[in-house]
Amino acid sequence: MQVSTFPESVGQTDEDAPGCSTSFPMLCESSQICSAPVMLDRSCQTHAVQSIHFRSKGVTATPPMSNFSSQFGKSFLTSSQYISSGSNSDSESEVDDYLPESDETSELSEDEDVQLTFVMVEKKKLVNLFSQCPVCSSEASLRENCSGSLLTIHQLCDNDTCKFKRVWKNQEQLSRGTSEGNIAISNAIFMSGSSPAKALKMFKFMGMHVISYAAYMQHQKTFIIPSVDYIYDEEKAACMARVAGHSLTLSGDGRADSPGHSAKYMVYSLMDTTTKSILCCELVQFNETGGSSYMEKEGLRRCLASVMQSATVKELVTDRHPQIRKYLRDECPEVKHSFDTWHIAKGLKKKLSALSKRKDCKLIALWQKALTAQLYFCARRGDGNGEVNTEVWKAVGNHITNQHVHPENTHFPACEHGELTIPRQWFSEESIQYQKLHDVIYSRRMMNDIKQLSGSSNTSGNETFNALLNHFAPKLYHYRYRSQRARMRLAVLHFNENSCRDHKRSRSGEQLFAVKYVKYKEGCQIKKC
Structure with missing residues (x-):
């Protein structure tokens, strides 16, 4: 079990330096693959979150593209083809500066798929664990260094006869100044659709050590965007192959x-x-x-x-x-x-609503929902047949005047609603509001659109x-x-x-x-x- 801290530089601007004074580090159960939980709906983890791995010490881990898992918290870093050489820190890294140099970086195998978990811990509780020498139990001197969420503790025993010393890190270091936790934070922000400025500021208000805003932008540019593009191309090719x-x-x-x-x-x-x-x-x-x-x-x-x-x-x-x-x-x-149909019904509804507000067209307001519903019935009844669509829609003009037989139609000679028992207010063909309604529902553009109404799609x-x-x-x-x-x-x-x-x-x-x-x-x- 290792420990991981959240730096207080979260939400800082490009000029801000990562801070290292905080009261809340995190415990991190380390693994070879960094996984970032995604704050979306259940089982919303996409293939990209699961199948992108790191290249470390020249060992390339090829993601199994055929296994499309949507489990929460799977690993996501980057495709091996997008990582090059050397970087100084998270906030000053270059696009091609991510090849590890030291032996402390971890190797990935194709079979490894271990989930990282983080647990928040107060910093003074963590430092107390290193206050004594594990060999002679004497007092020990400590030197701390924070780079984003990566906490490095140098411990040296004060006993002249012992002089035990060690260097402890709270998480795996993937390259110079870059660690699993730092990448995980950037990845989680991007994958959850969160605002990086707000997310990092939230961590800062909690007093946690995290990456700076500039570091997030560099991770997004170097790792996350190329990884999403890589997986998207793979999935698009698979979709095209299926059809x-x-x-x-x-x-x-x-x-x-x-x-x-x-x-x-x-x-x-x-x-x-x-x-x-x-x-x-x-x-x-x-x-x-x-x-x-x-x-x-x-x-x-x-x-x-x-x-x-x-x-x-x-x-x-x-x-x-x-x-x-x-x-x-x-x-x-x-x-x-x-x-x-919805787009046509939306336009029709707007026109009827505007027309019904006129002083001499109050009856149109009572028929507005029925006319909109008739448009959906027209699309369902015609099922993509333009002639049937046209005849069903032309029957609307007769129906609203209490005429339910349409001898001029071939495919729709009569209304299909049966006997009407509920009293209704019908239009009169000589009325002004009927003429204005007639101009709207039988306009040239409307009739052309009716012919192209979609059926079930x-x-x-x-x-x-x-x-x-x-x-x-x-x-x-x-x-x-x-x-x-x-x-x-x-x-x-x-x-x-x-x-x-x-x-x-x-x-x-x-x-x-x-x-x-x-x-x-x-x-x-x-x-x-």
């Missing part, structure tokens, strides 16, 4: 890094609607396209080009982005382009991924390109690992749900897993 030769139905959606039309980055994702896994995800910067308004189209173009190298795209479900609609119509005519999975991406790369903060891309890729690894996870069940086997009252439902309750 090779298949005909796919995909859903795509973009996510800007800031609201409005002034975004710097656009993350575009393509998801397989059958397996609910992200097949491809691209990061586009605004200066690559000539403006932020063109980034979503470019992201889709890159994703499609990557997927089409291995598989055939049968159908693509997106929102109603006009540039994407034109691109698919001109460049990919063989791909069926469908629109997500939608972009809800992409929206879920975008919400997850907000955890790893919040829109509140700005990141440089490599960091933004690594966080995007980490979100993809996390999402694909958990997208098909079993539903939580009670002891009797029943599915468990949580009731939520969300804003977009205007107070109505919904069930969420």
Whole structure:
């Protein structure tokens, strides 16, 4: 059992030097592989956290890429191909300065996979263990040195006849000034999606010895980002191999890094609607396209080009982005382009809500939810057939005037609701509000969108991924390109690992749900897993 301290330099700026006066070190059960617990949902540890190891003393540990474990607290450091030579300290290390020199560094074997655990201990309690010589029990002189979370104690017996001396370290030293604990702290902050400044400041307020902010940024640049990129490439290749030769139905959606039309980055994702896994995800910067308004189209173009190298795209479900609609119509005519029902319903709801606030259109407010629900019924009834979609939607105009037979339709000649027993307020075809409603629901753009309504496929999975991406790369903060891309890729690894996870069940086997009252439902309750 060895001991590990948290330096008080957590959260310091580039000019801050690591402090060594603190009251709370940590006990560390040492191992050859550094593991960092990830503060996400249960079993959220991705493949990247488990399979990246260190190269030490020229011995390379190759991670078993086929074993995809999601257990908590597995090891994650870096791929051996990204580590070079020599470093002075955590806060002054260079990109290529991480080859160990002394015999104190540890060797890794391919079979080793030991989890590191840390236990907090008060510093004076730890120092008392070295106050006496273990040979003659005389008083001993101590000299302490802290480098990040690495604590080194030099012990020398004061007895002239004994002169016992030793050097003790609280954790394995991986290279000059770099230790398992230091890498573990940086890795845990990045993998959990935490803000490094806030996380390090929290440790500082606790009086713990940790790395500085500059050291974290160096670890992120040298170890973590290359490791995430390495694993992402491996997993992407595996995903493409699984779908090779298949005909796919995909859903795509973009996510800007800031609201409005002034975004710097656009993350575009393509998801397989059958397996609910992200097949491809691209990061586009605004200066690559000539403006932020063109980034979503470019992201889709890159994703499609990557997927089409291995598989055939049968159908693509997106929102109603006009540039994407034109691109698919001109460049990919063989791909069926469908629109997500939720996006169309959202636009319809906004128009009906604005119209219902007018003085002469109060009845529209009573029919707003029914008309939105009818749009979903139209998508389900048509199941991707444009003619059926059109006929079902045209029947809405008759239904709201209490006419439920539609002889002009071939596929939908009559309403399917049966006899209506609850009294309703119907529209009159001569009324002003009916004419205004008619102009909205039967506008040229609306009818064109209805023809392309998606059936069973939608972009809800992409929206879920975008919400997850907000955890790893919040829109509140700005990141440089490599960091933004690594966080995007980490979100993809996390999402694909958990997208098909079993539903939580009670002891009797029943599915468990949580009731939520969300804003977009205007107070109505919904069930969420």
